[in-house]
Amino acid sequence: MRAMIALLPLMPLLAACGAIPQSRDQQPLRQSTAVFSPRPEAQQCLSGLGQTKASFTPLPDQYYGAGCSTLGTVRLASLRSDNAQLSVSNLGPVTCPLAQNFAAWARYGVDRAARQILGSPLQRIETMGSYSCRNVAGRDRLSAHATANAIDISAFVLADGRRISLSGQWASGSAQERRFLTTIHASACKRFGTVLGPNYNAAHRDHFHLELSRSAFCH
Template sequence: MNLLIEKTPLVRNFILLGILSLALSACGISGGKRPSTGSGKIDPSPNAKQCFSEMRRAGVEFSPLPNQNFSGGCNQIDAIKMLDVGRGTDVTNLGPVKCALANKFAAWTEYAVKRAARQYLRSELVRIETMGSYSCRNIAGSGRLSEHSRANAIDVSGFVLADGRHISVTKNWNSGRQEMQFLRAIHQSACRRFGTVLGPDYNADHYNHFHFDMSGNGYCR
């Protein structure tokens, strides 16, 4: 007896639906989400494990994220989700960040930004505002992937102080006041910590933020 002939129309439709679903999956159609070829497991490298330990000792709140490879060469490997940048200082709008970058960012916040806020602005830092971290895209005007596509870059746009003042790169980079001195000081400090630092003096695309990433070898503009 041919069992397939004996199947009811409902069963045959169910089987065909299953075959169609597998075919669509093989073509990369997955409900509008960017397909992942990674394991989805949190399997950090030895360097990342050491980084996690250093971040915890520094009082940074974070959650490790699964390693993932995405289409187009984008990925998030040894990445975390930062909840604050240490000792209660908030950070806004951050997605996945590679731990090595996050560690440098937390140290820059603690030993450069907070100290500069006290020195130049006579107030405490309470929040750093960013324009994000991970984004699967090319460098503007080029065919090369941005470091954002590897969760290896952060764009910083502003700072909020305990006295209520809001310092922004857009308004205060050339303000000629203490706010400008503050921004210039922390920009220079960043150049000693990150592989690449770009700001308003680099090009028009960076008029409103500082770009930090761990590529390069001390490129600072």
């Protein structure tokens, strides 16, 4: 009986531990009545991402105003290739479906191309980030980055230490390095609706913009 009484004051605390981690008042801005509670399709995506053996943390939904939000996003710690873990640098929140496509592209598109064309496995993908509350450069419409639905990729580091960057090797790398970059650009176009690279415009001279969209816009 004494044990029961001793436990009673703890009960609200225990209940709180089991609560949904993100309460409304923790959100940066309340623009919606939605709270963090992964929907069934979101759970399905998270489990699919888990099956790629990616290491990640689901993030609570957040609204930042001006149409900017991170809904159904994860923070990726690492991805998995056929044979090894792949690290990813400088990446913020990404939507789960984008993360899934990114994981598949890294494994089947980038790592395999690195081994076949450059003779070394991929070790790390360097990015210039994902979420950013901003417009498309020079336009008055929101970028896919404003909803964490795009990733900017700047370089690839191989297990043998070579670093293949868009700014360095796209235009002036060796024939093999350029073939590697054009090959993975083409494979990205099969997996992401919108892919923009150095051939598109000067704003993309140093990165691939990978965006999950319904359009097929590959440049």
